[in-house]
Amino acid sequence: MSVTDKPLLSVRDLKKHFPIKGGILGRTQAMVQAVDGVSFDVAPGETLGIVGESGCGKSTTAKLLIGLTDRDEGDIVLNDKTLGRDMNLRALRRDIQMVFQDSYASLNPRMTILDSVAFGARVQGLDDPLGRSRRLMDRVGLAADRFAHRYPHELSGGQRQRVNIARALAMSPKVVVLDEAVSALDKSVEAQVLNLLADLRAEFGLTYIFISHDLNVVRYISDRILVMYLGEVVEIAPVDLIWADQAHPYTRSLFSAMPSMDPDSRTEKPPLAGDPPNPIDPPSGCRFHTRCPLAAPVCKTRHPVLAPRVQGSAHWVACHLHDVSSGHPDAGKGLTA
Amino acid sequence: MSDNLLEIRNLDVRFKGARNVHAINDLSLELKHGETLALLGESGSGKSVTLKTLLRLLPEKRTDLGGSIDFDGTDIMTLSGKRLRSYRGGDVSMVFQDPGLALDPVYTIGQQIAETVMRHKGVSREDALDVALDMLHRVRIPSAERRMKNYPHELSGGMRQRVMIALALACRPRLLLADEPTTALDATVQIQILLLLRELQKEFGMGVIFVTHDIGVAVEISERIAVMYAGQIIEEGTTREVIRNPQHPYTQGLLAANLHDVARGTRLDAIPGSPPALETRPDACPFAPRCPLMVDACRQALPPVQRPGPRRRVACLRAGEAIPA
Numbered sequence: 001m002s003v004t005d006k007p008l009l010s011v012r013d014l015k016k017h018f019p020i021k022g023g024i025l026g027r028t029q030a031m032v033q034a035v036d037g038v039s040f041d042v043a044p045g046e047t048l049g050i051v052g053e054s055g056c057g058k059s060t061t062a063k064l065l066i067g068l069t070d071r072d073e074g075d076i077v078l079n080d081k082t083l084g085r086d087m088n089l090r091a092l093r094r095d096i097q098m099v100f101q102d103s104y105a106s107l108n109p110r111m112t113i114l115d116s117v118a119f120g121a122r123v124q125g126l127d128d129p130l131g132r133s134r135r136l137m138d139r140v141g142l143a144a145d146r147f148a149h150r151y152p153h154e155l156s157g158g159q160r161q162r163v164n165i166a167r168a169l170a171m172s173p174k175v176v177v178l179d180e181a182v183s184a185l186d187k188s189v190e191a192q193v194l195n196l197l198a199d200l201r202a203e204f205g206l207t208y209i210f211i212s213h214d215l216n217v218v219r220y221i222s223d224r225i226l227v228m229y230l231g232e233v234v235e236i237a238p239v240d241l242i243w244a245d246q247a248h249p250y251t252r253s254l255f256s257a258m259p260s261m262d263p264d265s266r267t268e269k270p271p272l273a274g275d276p277p278n279p280i281d282p283p284s285g286c287r288f289h290t291r292c293p294l295a296a297p298v299c300k301t302r303h304p305v306l307a308p309r310v311q312g313s314a315h316w317v318a319c320h321l322h323d324v325s326s327g328h329p330d331a332g333k334g335l336t337a
Numbered sequence: 338m339s340d341n342l343l344e345i346r347n348l349d350v351r352f353k354g355a356r357n358v359h360a361i362n363d364l365s366l367e368l369k370h371g372e373t374l375a376l377l378g379e380s381g382s383g384k385s386v387t388l389k390t391l392l393r394l395l396p397e398k399r400t401d402l403g404g405s406i407d408f409d410g411t412d413i414m415t416l417s418g419k420r421l422r423s424y425r426g427g428d429v430s431m432v433f434q435d436p437g438l439a440l441d442p443v444y445t446i447g448q449q450i451a452e453t454v455m456r457h458k459g460v461s462r463e464d465a466l467d468v469a470l471d472m473l474h475r476v477r478i479p480s481a482e483r484r485m486k487n488y489p490h491e492l493s494g495g496m497r498q499r500v501m502i503a504l505a506l507a508c509r510p511r512l513l514l515a516d517e518p519t520t521a522l523d524a525t526v527q528i529q530i531l532l533l534l535r536e537l538q539k540e541f542g543m544g545v546i547f548v549t550h551d552i553g554v555a556v557e558i559s560e561r562i563a564v565m566y567a568g569q570i571i572e573e574g575t576t577r578e579v580i581r582n583p584q585h586p587y588t589q590g591l592l593a594a595n596l597h598d599v600a601r602g603t604r605l606d607a608i609p610g611s612p613p614a615l616e617t618r619p620d621a622c623p624f625a626p627r628c629p630l631m632v633d634a635c636r637q638a639l640p641p642v643q644r645p646g647p648r649r650r651v652a653c654l655r656a657g658e659a660i661p662a
Contacts, residue, residue: 053523156611186379187550188627191594191607198602213524216596220605239601257528259553261597263577266557270529274479275493 007041007077008207009065009096009175014038014074016060020280030280034060036231038074039306042175047201047208049222049239051215051254053276057231058211062179065209066096078175094124097168101180103160107152113137113163114148121170129170136166140196158189162196169204177209182217194221215258219243224314227251230279230287233306237315247309247317250288252335286320294335296320298327309334342409342512342544343368343391349403350386350395350568351618359618360386362568364404367648370511373538373545375555375576377591378565381612384548387565388514391546392425409511427457430505431514435521436497440489446473446500447485450507457508472503475540476533495526499533506537513538515547519554531557552595556580561648564588567613567623574649584643584651587624589660606660622653630655 016035019028035057042048050058063069065076067089078095081087097120100106107116114133121129134144140162152160161181168176178197182190198221200206212218218225225242227235227250235248246252253271260266272291277283283290289299298320306318320326322334343366350361361383368374376384389395391406393413406413408428416424433439441449450469454460460468466485473481476499489497498518505513515534519527535558538545547558555562555576562579564572564587572585583589590608599605610627613619622628625635634654643656651657 053525158611186612187552187591187594188379188608189611191596191605192609194596195605195607198604214596215524216599220596220599220601222601253525257524259528259531259551259557261553261556261580261595263556263580267528267532270525270532272525273529275495275526276523 006043008044008046008079009042010075010077011041011061011065012039012075012077014061014064014076015072016057016064016069017072032280033231033282034279035064036282038228038231038233040226040233040236042207042209044174045201045205045207046224047210047222049218049225050209050211050228051213051218051225052228053213053254055230055276055279056228057279058228059179061228062098062177062209062211065177066098067092068098090124093120094171095173096175096177097171097173098177098179099161099164099168099181101183103157103164103184104152106164107160109152112149112151113142113155114144116152117163117167117170120167124171126171133166133170136169137163139200140166140169142166156189158185158193161185161193165193165196165200169200172204173206175207175209177211179211180213181210183212183214190217197221215255227254230277230282232287233318234288235315235317235319236306237317241315247315247322247335248288248319249292249294249321249335253291286318294321294330296328296330302326340369341367341407342370342372343546344407345387345391345404346407347404348387348390348406349401350383350390351401353399353401357616359615360568361390362618364568364570366563366570366573368512368544368546371538371542371544372561373535373547373559374561374563375559376546376548376563376565377550377552377555379550379591379612381615382565383568384550384565385516386568388431388516388546388548391512391514392429392431393421423457426453426510427508428510429512429514430508430510431516432498432501432505432518434517436494436501436518437489439501440497440504442489445486445488446492446504450500450504453504454507468507469503472507473500475506475537476500476503478503494522495529498522498526498530502530502534502537506541506543509541510543512544512546515545517548517550520549520551527554528557534558552580552592553597564591567615567619569619569623569652570650571624571652572650574646578646578649584645584656585624585653586628586630586655586658586660629660630658 014035017031017033020030022029038061052058064071076083083092117133118129121132137144142162182193210221219239222239224238229250235251246255256271285301286299286304289295304318304320306316309315309317309322320328324332345366348361348364352358378384447469451465454465454468478484478499519530549555559576562576563570566587572588583592593606608627613623622635622640625631640652640654642650642652644650
């Protein structure tokens, strides 16, 4: 939805429903609507942050992007090539790589660090995979001479995450998907890795899709923020706009649920009651209407469409409050403070 | 009776085995009646071990304990048998990080809470069930009567943590230990649980020790903060003092790494390196190798504990000095 730049990556109407099987015949009893019609564009060199609570589909979206999970519907277009039509998975994975949350589980415990980093480059048939990997290890702050022949269990969490970053970069990808990549690290180590990610982005001209539940981290690293709720995009906007003024009632609640850092003005009232509903059987109409303080009858029946807040704005929101013709009694007024 | 509910003096905890770990090194701490203290630190700093020691939950054969713990006149280190059982859950109880693991999957939540009450208060089953229902109301579980008959797997994460809190408070303990009880929860649920704990603390007047790695959570819940590093408390004070005027270079670094209000594109003041492994007992400042203010003396002896105010302490030779940019 970037106006000027041609997108590097476009996702159109991505859907993934997981069947839940049960009973003696193992028949499908219900569907988890993990990702339900997600669309977004990412410009070259841009960092898109994705936030939302557990079960909102952020990680499934990440896995669909690199083809770790097969999508049910939707198109993934990278550099004008559509996955499955003009490009196969192997080609996609040269250009999109991923770093996972669990730095230990995502490394083969029986491979040395150097072999792990070089593995993808070897599979893709790139030149000099070992030399390339050693240079990358040095670049991410793990001296290749010291670390090349160590095994994952000999490293700390922060060091292992550096290995995973080097491994992702070994393919010289254009896009790196970081799925809660710093969440398992201690705060002091997290800051080191964030600095590294920012440096690498500048040096290699990378595009990031940065998934996290930590709004402060997402704000620091991202150019735009996409907010998901129960498998859908509810709001997407440049960081400064969304930080100053959240347009969707869910986004506003999510932001005000952040613990206060000021001992003299602690949070007095929780912004939302209850837990997020189960994505197996999501609410009708607007999926947030069951928890929304501003819900009207129309929210139960009509599904809001993601659209610019005002004509031409980069701030998009899916809420009847912002759609003059929605039939919500306060339609067009937006959120009042 | 002193006004201290809890006094920990020179606590040492060492785990023996193929590898020795000096988890807690000379830790002293006081908690007054009805006070809420946050133990703040990163993984491996000894926060959870401190809580487990307070409940004597550590495996005895593999643990060496030193020092003393006094809970309202009782010496915890020598408790055993029946007295230990009535202390655990009766005087002091604990809320764990993962309520899914801490609750018994084969009993309904009503039964579990009632069982605790029967055991500690010696009341009848009916009375205990009444207490359980009352507790579920107090932790604001909607349609509590129906929920009494639910099993833990039928509840959401936030509801389970409410049940955990109801269970922990059912016997009206004088001290509640909370080990990262909101870390596994979603942001919008976390703040609900924090505010609930704050209200219940006021209502019941118990002391609370709340372990967390999240500074924001500590600010929301606590009156006082003790910052841990390498099994020691390196800074302690009221929440306001520690957040507004951190004196230890580690605390300053942690606050800077929290990314609150950091502008995009600026470089973060990351603390270099990682915490020590604690295979040997620290005989110098454990933070020295990562410290921007380190001088030779820091590597030669344990840092002096400075006390710039009442109940305020900092274990640092250069406490309060600004870190050069």
